[in-house]
Amino acid sequence: MIFSTFEHILTHISFSVVSIVITIYLMSLLVDGIVELYDSSDKGMITTFFCITGFLITRWISSRHFPLSDLYESLMFLSWSFSIIHIVPKIWNHKNHLSVITAPSAIFTQGFATSGLLTELQQSAILVPALKSQWLMMHVSMMVLSYAALLCGSLLSVALLVITFRKNIEIFGKSNHLLIGSFSFSEIQCMNERNNVLRNTFFLSFRNFHRYQLIQQLDYWSYRVISLGFIFLTIGILSGAVWANEAWGAYWNWDPKETWAFITWTIFAIYLHTRTNKNLQGANSAIVASLGFLIIWICYFGVNLLGIGLHSYGSFTLTSN
Known part of the structure; x- marks a missing residue:
């Protein structure tokens, strides 16, 4: 109590x-x-x-x-x-x-x-017999740590995509405005307009520079955090395979949890592979990481919500079994 x-x-x-x-x-x-x-x-x-x-x-x-x-x-x-x-x-x-x-x-x-x-x-409840193993701490802690790191890195990638998308819209809108304005005024008005354009260009350049720095920082930290989460995920999957062999007699059973963990690992392996190509860095790799955000929640929460398979210990129906 x-x-x-x-x-x-x-x-x-x-x-x-x-x-x-x-x-x-x-x-x-x-x-x-x-x-x-x-x-x-x-x-x-x-x-x-x-x-x-x-x-x-x-x-x-x-x-x-x-x-x-x-x-x-x-x-x-x-x-x-x-x-x-x-x-x-x-x-x-x-x-x-x-x-x-x-x-x-x-x-x-x-x-x-x-x-x-x-x-x-x-x-608190009595531990399920299948979970009474020294691998519980190693496997589950690595998996949850990987979920946390991958979720944070994926959300940073989502933020990068939002900022990049808004930047492209603003640049497109400004360019149309300048093209229309250059043919709509007399010579004196054009001179004033050019001065205003120069001032606005300086302001926009300063603003875009800070936005560029923000995008670079988001890309940098997203890559670092996802890389750390990918290491945790790999350790968690390998330790889980060893534990599965001790408990169920096979390293891999294609259980729903195992299948989605493999899909999650594959998605972020693709993300890290895209980082090796400079042409695919930035927004392109961020799209892959954003997809991984949804996959993680399916792997972590969706499978537990259904309560099926060998990994149903954490489902809502645990206490009623």
């Missing part, structure tokens, strides 16, 4: 802190140049990290097994992974745009985990 109450307190504290962090981000969009807002948001994510860490440790002690045996625990671990991804670059003082992705992702996963849909799974 004490452990359950402590878990309840920690989850609500972490959820409240992340909500405040998102509010700070929204305020920073309205008020530029306030460094204290960014510092407060970073401290909030650190607080969230320690709260979820305390929750996982408490859950581990109370259930006497690594807290990754059902969907509720994996969602909390996923939220913990998002906070890790946010904190690690800050240790080396790397400026990045991960905070815009990690905070909403953390509150989304925590919000769903603590919702009424998973009320039955929020209570």
Whole structure:
């Protein structure tokens, strides 16, 4: 009872802190140049990290097994992974745009985990015999960490596509405006128009330069985070194959979870392959990563929602079986 109450307190504290962090981000969009807002948001994510860490440790002690045996625990671990991804670059003082992705992702996963849909799974249960293995920590933790990293990298790629798409529309609109204006005025008006065009061109060049820098940073961090997630995913699949051989007598059974994990691995392998070709970098590779975002959710959540196959331990119907 004490452990359950402590878990309840920690989850609500972490959820409240992340909500405040998102509010700070929204305020920073309205008020530029306030460094204290960014510092407060970073401290909030650190607080969230320690709260979820305390929750996982408490859950581990109370259930006497690594807290990754059902969907509720994996969602909390996923939220913990998002906070890790946010904190690690800050240790080396790397400026990045991960905070815009990690905070909403953390509150989304925590919000769903603590919702009424998973009320039955929020209570610790006896570990299923098939999960009583030393591979539980290795396999599931690597898979969830890979999901977190790949989701963050994919969302950065989505942001890159949105900015690139808007940039192309604005350039097309400006070029049409200039072409129409150059044939519509007298000579004196054309001189004034040219001066205005020069000033606007300078402003647009300055603006496009910063937009270009933003696109390059999004591309850089998307590639780095996806590469890290791909390594975790590969380790998770290999360790899962070894575990499957011990539990079921075969390294690969083409279970729905295994099949979608292979599809996810293939999609991001294609993404990393496109990065080796300079002509396919940027928007082209970002399209592949954006497709991977949907595939990850099918692999992680969609298969569990159906509750079919050998990996149905984390489904909604777990407690009723």
